[in-house]
Amino acid sequence: MSALFARLILRPLWADRGRTMVTLASIALGVAVIFAMDLAGEAAAGSFRSSMETVSGGEDIEILSTGGLPADLLGRLSGLPYPLRYSPRIEDFAIVNEKRTVPLFGVDVFANALELAEAGNRAEPKLTEAGQRGVFTTAGLGRRGESIRLQVNDEAHDFTILGTIDSRQVSGDLVLLDLEDADLVTGRQGKIDRILVTLPETEKAAVDQWAERLRQGMPEGITVRPVGARKEENRKMLAAFRWNLRVLSYIALLVGAFLIYNTISVSVVRRRAEIGIVRAVGGTGRLMVAGFLAEALFFGLAGGLLGLALGRILAEGAVKLVGLTVTALYVSSTAAPVEFAWSAAAVSLGSGVLVSLLAALAPALEAGRIPPTEAMARGRVDTQLQAAAGRQLAYAGALLGLSWALSLLPPWGGKPMGGYVATLALVGAASFTAPSLVAFVGRRMTGWAGVEALLAGRSLAGALRRSSVLVAALATAIAMMTSVGIMVGSFRETMLTWIDRQIRADFYLRPAGEAAMDRHPTISEDVARRIEQIPGVLAVDRFRAYSIRYNGLPVILAAGDVQAQMRYGRTSLQKGDNADAVRGMLAGEAVIVSEPFGEKHGVKVGDRITVPLGQARPSFRVAGIFLDYSSENGYIILDQSVARRYLPADEPSNLAIYADEKADRAALRARIEASYAPRRIALFENRSLRNEAVRIFDQTFAVTYALEAVAIFVAVMGVAGAMLALIIDRRREIGLLRFLGGAAGQVRRMVLFEAGLIGLFSQLLGVLSGALLSLVLIFVINKQSFGWTIEFHLPVLALLSALAFVLLATILAGLYPARMATRLNPIEVMHEE
């Protein structure tokens, strides 16, 4: 048996090294992409630490509140008769020396001095250093004694580095300073962002009971929960994002599956004679099936193992891309180091093997059915396939219908499962259409481009099995490219339209520094007041954002000037009545929410929602839902007068300035800039804010672009390999052509025509199915997992250029096989028979 396997399977594989390598490489790439995306996803979106988690010791419970906790709460807690340790924290971000943004922590240097020295932890300052105006940083930010400039909100402060923190204890760079200084630079005015509670060793298991005990008598706006909750929250928040990444990564493997199918069926077809002989001397059909499945297993395992190695390397790059997306869209974070996860490795390898076996099943079964006598009768199977093409078209129709039905399903467990399966069904439908398309067009190729084109078309139609599989593989990759391209393009277009509608103010101000979803640095109120005094300024809309939690998920709560918005901006509601919303918001009984918030939390106009605000937990009517593409977590917006009731003395995070049309913009800009100097504030004009949004958008989709590129690469490589196989397989036929007087140039042209035709067919199928896929992506998967309404836009230019590139790549992929074909010595080839 093993000898037979070696001779029947391994030896031909070795003899046909080129094609074997291509198949192996495609499986390897598919597995590598899955593995890399899984590892990177885990590091950047799973076991990552949000920047605020970078310094955590053995704390068990956290206490927090929108807009901060009053310091008195700490005093009250510390007097309770419980054996607990309380660590107050001020948490913010600082721009270090005008370059990098790092987390900034205000800690109680006094209380920590004893405890941390006790634990042998040198991360914390000594008492003798307390009271000095200085900070502690990780070594990456400077050395002891150096001075360091920290920009927090819109102001820069100079400090001396009193000591460095052992960076092994934290992930990523950070700045630590005493609460007194932290309060001053962040403008907290006595508020604390979090109080971390440490339980005694013996009570660690009872964390929930302790949280409940601490909750007693606490104002209801204050959240008390186990420390792990934030991590859980982040996991939950990122679940949909990770799922989509994962699904996207499997498409590369799907493309690989077609190539496996192709390789194995070529193996079967080419070894019909050998199979016939083995069958004739007593080999059973079952033995044949086992043999070819073993070949597939070999491809799956060998390719898969290669893929794991490659994937581990790719993950390092991927984690950066995924990290960018996570930070831009969700939470300021530091990716965890990429770790080789055995479970992820098993899943990736398993998928590779499974897909290989499934792809090989049909050709292997066919090998088992070959009767000894028919072994020599070439071409029979292809005839059968042609007969079956009609039936396959019917399958395609059925799958198309199925995908339509699936896309109507509601999300399952918060995930667009119906949508995912619908995409598979669509890919299937496209693949089943391939044989009919190739046969139909191929047979009707006339001599418009010469006899070579005719021959190319005919031979593709003749070798229907292989050519249609190639077309299906390439079409899948193109469909993916097209659909994702259309989706991203539509999204981009929708967002731009929205921005144009949304951004009506003339100038926007925010504290300088990188923007992120969960950072809300503020601008001093006196800046806003000064700007209001400038002639030519009609209104200054203050916008203040807070990160809060709603139903265990992060949400942005924002307070704005509803009147200025309605008078000068033109925020219109997607659902709900404008006038009613304004009235309700001004009266303090209503809020408006963004569309993703509504989708995610199942909130409709007229519902009531309860939000934690300071120490209270008021409830509001949802008066409207507005379109928003800036946050996946969603917004709750209330009027600033209402926010001030619960969160007094808070400064704005953004200012929108509406100017008189007649005012000289350049002069106005100069006066605004002069009004806040030397504060660290970034001013955006209408147009530059738009560019900024586009930049962030593109950064967000960097991963998607990378995944697409891999799938296309796999497909084009597959076509090259398969064309080569096709040529080798048709040596006799080509030899005959040459023998009959075909010139080398003609043969080359014929091969290139074949490659081009494969490209063309794939494009046709790919673009069509891709357009359908994009509908599923936009209206089902996106809507169910992110909640955005995206208008369909065809990014024609981008698509056309991508398609032209693929066509060119396929023709180029035919160059080497074409050269091989012309090199064949006709006489030698004829003598082989």
Added chain:
Amino acid sequence: MTRRQWLAATTFLKAIPGWRYEFPRDHFSHPAFRTEWWYYTGNVADAQGRPFGFELTFFRAALAESVERRNVWSTRDAYMAHLALTDIAGKAFYHSERLNRPGPGLAGVDAARGRIWNGNWESLVQPEAHRLRAVAEKFSFALDLAVAKPPVIHGHGGVSQKGPLAGQASHYISFTRLEAGGEIVLGAERFRVRGSAWMDHEFFSSELDEKLAGWDWFSIQLDNREELMLYRLRQKDGAASPWSAGSYVRADGRIEHLEAAELELEPGRKWKNYPVAWRVRVKRLGIDLLAEPRLDSQELLSKAKLTPSYWEGAMVFRGSHRGLGYLEMTGYDDRVLFTRREGVRK
């Protein structure tokens, strides 16, 4: 200018004769002085006679004479506190320390409410009793200490002199007999206890004289309702300083001051570096006592380099009289609480 010199140049008040004591005001904080402490120690036992020793100490150390108050976290005084429980029958010693800024009510002294506290360790000082409450990881207690004798002011002219220079001294007040009653919770067990406690309150601005290594301090409550407080200031050469002193409190509350020459203190058996057993003699008063610790290992071992370790434990006294009390020995690990800290880093 070193920090030491700078501190010397500040104008903290010195403990010099002439302080006019006024109670209850002087039971509370004296921010004009640099350092201040409130020290409770006591020996108690439950109804079955199971004995315990306890210590609860509050320290205040001014970081600077005046500090600009920029926000709630601004800190002029650092507050430290020590808590210890000696389970004599169980042969176990538990102790815990904490350091806090006043912040939003984290630690401090509030004369108006009669409260001296550090987190959930507190003493409510009322005219008739001091109520102690303290919670640690392994134990907690709530003890009411009824004032059985009026406060004693040690030394001459209201000053307990500890060196040759003016101001090398402290204002030193003691409650030498407090009747203790309350509850001790140790692990899962609760004990209703009764016994006797002692409270010391000192405030001063000076550092310990350069020649001194530390001190050995005794509080002895004799069963004839008389009390003896004495301390030996130990020079670096090992000899007793002439500034060592003591006080004897008669049953009726009369006080006799004891000079260094009258005190005969002989260290005996050692545990680690500490001479835990002593012979204490004051011939004039007919006192000749053998002092033994109720448990050897009563060292408040500081794991942090920030604060020194010292031994402070429950003692039993036999001989001419019988009694219970506490012994404190500092300077055996080369660091003395507060007073020498700056001296270490020049």
